Amino acid sequence: MVRDDASVSIKVLLNATAAHFGFRPTYKRVWLAKQKAVALIYGDWDELYNELPRWVLGVRLTMPGTVAVLRTSPVRVGGHLDESRAYFHRLFWTFPPCIEAFRHCKPLVSIDGTHLYGKYGGTLLVAIAQDGISNILPVAFALVEGENAESWSFFLSHLREHVTPQLGLLVISDKHNGIKAALEAPDGGWLPPSAYRAFCIRHVAENFALTFKGKDARRLLVNAMYTKTEVEFHYWFDILRSEDPAMCDSANRIEYSLWIQHCDEGRRFRHMTTNISECVNSILKGVTNLPVCSLVKATYGRLAELFVRKGREAEAQMGTGQQFSQHLVKCIEANLKTARCFTVTVYDRDNSEFTVAETTPTGSFSLGTYRVSLASHTCDCGYFQALHFPCPHALACCAYSRLTWEPYVHQVYRLSSVFSVCQMGFTPPIPEGFWPPYDGPTVIPDPNKRHAREGRPRSTRIQTNMDEADPNRPKRCGLCRQPGHTCRSCPQLGGAEHTREHD
Structure with a gap:
């Protein structure tokens, strides 16, 4: 079971042990047994630390251009x-x-950290990017002692130097003080206008809900966060103020550009949370339960598989002859149908500036007037600059001027860019026996980072509503993980009992 899934929970292993062997050991014994199983499959927890220097030399030989920076104390x-x-x-x-893939992804990166759950503690820091068709791609990793200002500075400085040198980049993260200190360092390269920062609104809303109880307060704040125009923002903010002026005072302490969509100048590309960092667990599932060198090597294998799979999907879409993804084309087509209810007036043909009067299909009721600038890709509705492809008002202006809408779509949404993301693949790794020799000091784990040997291991993860189970998600058996029954009525349990009775 551990070989199939290194992240298998202790509870599942405990139930399997009880089902197959007829006795129920303690949680701690099963936890220790799992660590031994991991060591038998992937290597000794202590000895694999000394393989890291040789892995660095080996992976650089396998793929020239690989960046691997090892620090010891x-x-x-x-x-x-x-x-x-x-x-x-x-x-x-x-x-x-x-590194090559990020050049063709959206100009933003989501950063997050996750704890290690093996024999030794620590934190895996990950930087995540996303391409034009919403494929999630880990672009950089770091193993550090924990989330603090020094470790985040180590990660972000190398991320900026080797992976994300682009100007105007957006970093989405939670409000961790270590991240704040690293991004605000004068020599870090993350200060505006070189780079900008935005908060994950779910973390902001969670912190807000701790002070102001009740779902209505949180809902009103989230609605204000998602607004794309100043008018919408003040509408929701006034409702929030009428509920409790202290809520507005608390929200005003945070700079608007960090958490309100209409103030970010379109840098978010609709990414309001760090959910793409959370979703990367499907790619790196179980690696945080592995010994350190096996964890690092697993990232190479997992990413190689991901690039092959996504490359084939992008190649298949390129074979259709379309310039953009089907999802984007459907959005444009839906907007084109709506654009029939607009009346366009030209104010500056040279600079492509218009006003668009929106009416009901019958023309009996006005829904508002919007200023559109095709040259600057902006519209008063806020969607043009937030989505980076034409809104219905912009499409109406294109139709009025007999212009095609393709030039007004951001380059990242083109299938040529999506195809370039995974065009460069991984090469098969050189066997460990052919790695270059290492003649430096023996690398060993820090004994202070070892998890407690006595008592039940405690999770250090802070639970929020993001960790709550989806009520619509089907319940699964704790033993076989299949839906439709519980561990008490599991067929595996019945089969094991029948076997014991027969024996």
Whole structure:
């Protein structure tokens, strides 16, 4: 079971043990047994730390251009420095296909961290990008001691240097103080106008809900966050103020550009949360339960599979002869049908500036007037600059001027860009026996990072409403993970009991 899924829960293993062997061990014994199983399958927890330097040399030989930065700390014995050994401290790594892919993705990156759940503690930091058809792509990783200002600075400085040198980049994250300190460092390269920061609105809403109880307060704030125009924002903010002026005072302490969509100048591309970081768990499932070197090697294999799969999908779409994805084309077609209810007036043909009067299909009722600038890709409705493809008002202006709408769609949505994301693939890794020799100090784990040996291991994850189960999701058996029954009525359990009775 551990070989099939290293992230299998202790509860599932405990139920399987009870079903197949007829006794129910303690949680701690099953936890220890799982760690031994992981060590048998993937390698010794301690010895694999010393394989990291050789992996760095091997992966650079496998794929020239790979960036792998290993940091160690000195070992002191009795007040003296032991030069033959060194503690593992931090590791940053990324691969050439990831670096090349990010050049064709949306100009934003979502960063997040997840705890390690093996014998030794630590945190895996990940930077996530997304292409024009919403494919999620991890582009850089780091193993650090925890989430603090120094570790985030280590990760973000190398991310900026090796993967994301583009100007005007947006970073989406939670409100962690370590991230704040790293992004605001004068020499980090993350200050405006080189780069900008935005908060995940779910984290902002969660912090807001801790102070102001009740779902209505949270809902009103979220509605204000998603607004695409100043008029909409003030509408929801006035309702929030009427509920409790203290809510507005609390929200006003956060700079608007960090959490309100209409103030971000279209940099979010509709990404209001760090959900793409959460979704990467499907790609890296189980790696945080592995020994350190197996974890690092797993990222290479998982990304190689991802690039092959997504590359084939992009190639199939390119074979259709279309310039854009089917989803985008459907959005444009839906907007074109709506555009028949608009009346366009030209104000500056040279600069492509118009006003569009929106009416009901019968023309008996006015729904508003909007200013549209095709040259600057803006509309008073806010959708043109937020979505980066023409809104219904912009499409009406294109039809009036006999212009095609394709030039007004951001380059990232073109299938040529999507195809370029996964065009560079991974090469088969060189076997470990052919890795270059390493003659430095022996890398060992820091004993202070080892998880507690006694008592039930406690999760360090802070639970929020993002961790709540979907009520519409079917319940699954805790033993076989199949829907339709519970572990008490599991066919595997019945089969095991029948076998024991027969024996």
